[in-house]
Amino acid sequence: MVTRTKTISGELLELKEEIEQLAKDYGLDFHPVIFEMCDYDTINILASQGGFPTRYPHWRFGMEYDQMSKNYAYGLQKIYEMVINTNPCYAYLLNVNPMVDQKIVMCHVYGHADFFKNNFWFKNTNKKMMDVMANHGTKIRRYMEKYGQDKVESFIDRVLSLENLLDINILFEKPDSLAKRERHKEYLEEEEDFDEFEGTSQALKTFISSKKRATQAKKTSNKEDEEEVVITEDDTKFPNKDIMKFLMENAPITEWESDVIGILREEAYYFLPQRITKIMNEGWASYWHSKMMTQKVMKASEVIDFADHHAGVTAMSRKNINPYKIGIELFRDIEYRWNTGKFGKEYLDCTDMAQKANWDRETNLGMEKIFDVRRTHNDITFIDEFFTKEFCERQKLFTYKFNNRTGRFEIDSKEFEEIKSKLLNALTNFGSPVIELESANYSNRGELLLRHVHQGVDLDLNLAQETMKNIFHIWKRPINLATISEDKESILHFDGKELKAEVK
């Protein structure tokens, strides 16, 4: 591929070294960061491919690129910063940005790099994802050459429908699944060919090993060695949220199709930690760019530009929650509270408002606390634990609703409890409905039964129907979806031709 990015040199390189040292002095801990300079077309390409220089061929990357290029051309949107969770950590700078912007971006990137390395939810992400993505591209290109681009691409379209049917717990595999992985490893070690896959795709490994298990099972069952057969038994537990994996292993599909599911599943899980830590991750990075810029990096002449840029990034919006804004404010609030001792039983039990307001035990634990928080929390626990009534009021948060009478959106509530529960709801299961696979042999007819675990908000039934069609093409037997719609329990049934709804 043509190299479109350039490693930085000269003034920027000096700047990078200065900021890197500074970040270390502040206690940030990160894998080496490599900054690359690129023009806006390149940064649009990278951004449309999720930050990676090579992806598998698919029209939706082209769509992202199309829209992004237009937005840039019309001046609607500009990407300042992009950083990838790998080791070394790659970050991109836009060549037309002024120096002060490059400084902000660098400081911001070190915040992200620290978060990627230390946050617990990123622990199992593959730090060699750059290579893995490239390998995925090569494999899918090869499948396209062999089976036809249209065929493979439309299969990918179908699998993308399942992309949000993930089990967050996979990020922390439980002991028994770890043991299972160990077993896989043993298989892999037995077979020398597998060495070449070292450091490559996990999807490939599990795929190959599952195929291998199957063939071994045949051999062993021929020998009627019962102890060995146990491993091959279908170990899917119901209900199961990892629906992609279930289909990859159990659907009546060809090897390449199963491999494609594995590839897309691995990429989806790779991006998952970023989806569940958006507020924290952006908040943390913004906290650090602000601190580093104002305390050390910025020249006096750059104050206005910095303030303008920073204000843009952390602007409050009346229509959305800006994760940069909530994140940075929450980290600052935690730092302040732990510096002054505004936490713990004694503080919470205190009923004297004046005393509470002037509370200062000079505990000075703030810095330590925020580093601790960035290690162990995700967005849900972060909000749940540190989003206080005082904070909510200070940030002027509100919920809004559409008023049919006036025909406009109006502020609905400024109540702390309501706002917090709505916020938490929006973050639950990374903002997707919880869908569980309840049975793979529903009605004893080999049909799938999916259950939407209803938490107060109905599904979009049109989209659900289209999604079920796509699952049908993979499973090839009827698909059922149990959900609640307008307060009525119902089961949607798609048999490949038409959709029926059965209301209970």
Next chain:
Amino acid sequence: MGHPIKQDHARFRKVVKGKIRDSLKKYISQGEMPVPKSNGNFKVPMPSIDTPRFKFGDKQNGGMGQGEGEAGDPVEGQEGEGQPGQGEAGEGEGNKELDIELSLEELANILGEELELPNIEPKGKKALETTSEKYSSINYTGPDSLKHIKRSYKEALKREISLGNYDPDNPCLIPLKEDMRYRSATQSVEFENSAVVIYMMDVSGSMGDEQKEIVRTESFWINLWLKSQYKDIEIRYIIHDATAKEVDEKTFFRTRESGGTLISSAFKLCQQIIEDNYNPSEWNIYPFHFSDGDNWSTDDTKLCLEILENSIIPASNVFCYGQVESRYGSGQFYKDLNNKFGENHEDIILSKIKNKDAILDSIKDFLGKGK
């Protein structure tokens, strides 16, 4: 070779075009028209083509925000409104309306593919010649300004070598007159096809807004197709009730006249326009007439048929009559034309347009013969 994203982009364009083709009928019957842009392209309204996933419905009807205000205050339209935050890349979700731009050719191709339209066989092929000159060959004579120095020295070198005079250590070449070579032009002749479309519409009282909307939509797509087939195209508009006049595009679709209908008035004007401006041996001429089929008298209809037979049809590639069904129209004119010329006349195409859904079929009727 470009970045692989260009291929993804091409695939995306293909997907989009496929979607537009699939829903072309819907577009056309709903009167949703691509919007022409200043660069000659068209902006096509396009719903999001995101992958379907299990998602929450929009019933909750609202969200969360930050800022001043009490319960009951409007969310937007107040002071202190925050700037939109920085856009995020990659993993963004939600309904994105796509902003799709297609060129005239692309849009015409979609129409052509969907309706399986044949390319038009132009009539006045050799009429308009343009010659272009390209300096692509070499001559022995010519003006100094076209001297081809490299070729000339090459000839000199050949000569010196064959005479054995050439000394590689002292490479001195002096081209003689016979070594000289000159660039020379070859002329190529291209034939340009020009076309003129003459729209005639009955705007008498019985043609309502809906009927005009149908004519408008239909003529948009017909123009689109003809524009893609001819380099130069002129469009003239005639409206008529009992009298006819030539108008501009805007007036053509807006005017609502009332009164009687004398179709012959339009045909006479059309005939006049052709005679004055468009020599049939040089121009591809497309007269279109839209009406609800009512004419004032059988005498006038007789006159119409005469004009058609004797002057308009011989001059035209094809004469197209579209009869838009209206509550007040009798549809008599269609029958008259049909009786006179028959269903399968070579140079006349008749089409009935019942309602908006029938526009697409009617377009196919008109353009499907490749005339």
